[in-house]
Amino acid sequence: MKRSTKEEKLQRIIQSEKFLNQIQDLDVLLETLLTEARTIVNADAGSIYVVEEDRLRIKYAQNNTQLKKLSAGEKLPFVSFSFPMNEYSIAGYVASKKETLNIADVYNIPADSTFKFNKQPDKDTGYRTKSMLTIPLISASNKILGVLQIINAQDQNANTIAFDENAELYLNHFAANATIALERASLTRAMILRTIKMAEFRDPKETGAHVNRVASFAVELYDRWAFEKKVPFETQHKYRDTLRIAAMLHDVGKVGISDSILKKPARFTPEEHDIIKGHAVIGAALFNDIDTDIENMARDVALRHHERWDGTGYPGKIPPEVLENPFTPYQIRQGLSGEEIPLSARIVALADVFDALSSKRVYKDSWKEEDVYEEIRKSSGTHFDPDLVTMFFAILPRIKEIQAMWPD
């Protein structure tokens, strides 16, 4: 490798590390970490795993060859499985020994190795997995956080080659720094989940599964939006990172609502419903004091996720003193409408209602699939942004995958 290329590579690694450090959401970080690692060593595919107690769970799998077979804007299906963290699988070996494995051809693993390569996925998809570089993600305190697995290094003519010493060196250096971003994002996620748990003490509907589905639906809707509206990469990346967190927090304002109302196992009276409407303003007030991207979007989403496209939602235009003290009584005035409602809130409105209809609640069964779709279709232009409804149906297979990943 020539000196200039080497320096370009190092420059690229430093830039990747800076980029990772700006990401707030754990899921967005894992996906980006995998993409950046693949780019650094020019690999066709890869996966990233995280440690869950004594198991490894796959979080993202990427495959350029497979991706090219899809139409533009489409995504590879989600994968989700976990396996024991022991020496009988490649990733398990790397995690349990905290050792890097660089294998030139996974179809030619020496017979005396404890681990084997499972050819079944290749048989199912017609892909040929060959070279594989698997690296442990280890924290500053020497704890194993996950495993980064990069597959099929490509030469300049797109032939699969083995990962050389340089690739190993680069990725090990990259991984060492990426774990700092990983630990930071894990802490942020933990703090957000704690916030949600506090709201869940008041409203048992706010489960982890509901919150994760709404956040995942929201990001998928936005990704489609960004694809169709040709949003530049940087903007899209930043927005989806922030949106994931803001969407998770959409209902935390329920912490301020009396539990005698929230926990009532029946439909609410009109008076009770008026009190419940206050959760939008209370939620927004929780994000008032800080002026960062996350706080700003979280405020938009908390405050506006019950506005409707036709202007019949709430809380509408509110006096500033109400935002300062969300318990100030005030008259609900005209709702915001159309593009007055922030995009983030329009997205979460659709994601939240869709999930509520599809789920069982104490006072109702889950609706039939077709009835839910009919309701969403009917609400286009009244409750929901019609563009978003069209996009929702364009990504329906993806939406169903998310439902399967996060059952109640």
Place this chain on the structure above:
Amino acid sequence: MKRSTKEEKLQRIIQSEKFLNQIQDLDVLLETLLTEARTIVNADAGSIYVVEEDRLRIKYAQNNTQLKKLSAGEKLPFVSFSFPMNEYSIAGYVASKKETLNIADVYNIPADSTFKFNKQPDKDTGYRTKSMLTIPLISASNKILGVLQIINAQDQNANTIAFDENAELYLNHFAANATIALERASLTRAMILRTIKMAEFRDPKETGAHVNRVASFAVELYDRWAFEKKVPFETQHKYRDTLRIAAMLHDVGKVGISDSILKKPARFTPEEHDIIKGHAVIGAALFNDIDTDIENMARDVALRHHERWDGTGYPGKIPPEVLENPFTPYQIRQGLSGEEIPLSARIVALADVFDALSSKRVYKDSWKEEDVYEEIRKSSGTHFDPDLVTMFFAILPRIKEIQAMWPD
């Protein structure tokens, strides 16, 4: 400066930056940032200011010469004041222009400067402020976060000299990296304050002032403990950083208690009091899923801050299923006693009760100062760890300073 010294300096700066990155609490970070900056350029004194809207507030002031006049374990008094962020003060100039100022003698500032040096504090203390290096703390997005002011550079014979070009270079480099730690700690603080705000929606006693006083009392008590028990510096530093956050969160479990009880403007019935006792277990459950220093100490403090030294407190020994689901009914059994209660919880117990007695509540006036001290003294060995009670009275002036800084 010789090459080797230069390299040693750079090494020292890199180490300082690593050290700062491990700090979680904003206040601990600001204090440490100032200490490290002074060490790097061998300065006798310094101050650190943060931006509050359009004003600068001093957070910490350090002065080695003054410190030496105190007895061991004693601290310089807290300072707290703020002033407009404009060009009429040195720190204001640096903040508003985002420019470093390196002044050889502040008693000789050119007459055409917009800013002047205020000699009054020197007159009051007998200190001679001379050389002063003032540096803006600027975020990655070019926002002014605060100002670092380093005073009286010392040569090897402890004579005051001017700050040279190298000192300026080092501190600017250090400050650029320190702002990353500063932004991170600010976000952590914001998330914690949001958590507390959520609990405050349920229990109006949990105000920002109460929480800040309890956290500051706790750190002062621990610092005295660490001094008397000769705790090594590293351990002390880590523990006080974690304790500050854990102490702030001691009562967040109140989020799970019905508001009809919490908001009652009268003393509780025995039945209501039993329900309220549940807040210790609910609070601990919020920190169950994560295994970091902060979560572990926050769990200890939330769960055990109502245990009493003589074993008559709550919740005592609890079945594991109660920690998993804090709403599981169970019989309160024997409380923990003596050193079975974690040190962090023993410290917060004293800090919390002291603050409750000294403060006005809806159902009671604040107690008279002497009555509060009498009650604390009387509770030594029954409610409180006797060592901690002794230390409390040893640092009483400091405790009073904190009360003055955070009035209700």
